[in-house]
Amino acid sequence: MLTIRLSRRGAKKRPFYSIVVTDSRARRDSGYIERVGFHNPVARGQEIPLKIDLERVDYWLSHGAGMSERVEHLVKGYRKQQAAAA
Numbered sequence: 001m002l003t004i005r006l007s008r009r010g011a012k013k014r015p016f017y018s019i020v021v022t023d024s025r026a027r028r029d030s031g032y033i034e035r036v037g038f039h040n041p042v043a044r045g046q047e048i049p050l051k052i053d054l055e056r057v058d059y060w061l062s063h064g065a066g067m068s069e070r071v072e073h074l075v076k077g078y079r080k081q082q083a084a085a086a
Helices: 054-062 067-086
Strands: 001-013 014-023 034-039 050-052
Touching: 001 054, 001 067, 034 054, 050 067, 054 067
Parallel strands: none
Antiparallel strands: 001 014, 014 034, 034 050
16 A cells, blocks of 8 residues: 655655655655655755645545644645645
8 A cells, every 4th residue: 555654855853754755654754656755854944845736735635645643634734724825
């Protein structure tokens, strides 16, 4: 089964997460099928804290992929943010 989940990047004490589509049996930071966004929890200044390609997320969900709890929460908030901006 495919899963949309976070994959950690970045330096020590400076996390940066990629939102990736991967096989649910694979390790957290191992190879992935597609990167659909990123999450920067310690964004400062003009840095972008969250960016998600919602079209690709919807595509993978329609093909049977599931989302982790954290990614589900991030996508829900990002959809609200995009709806308010439009």
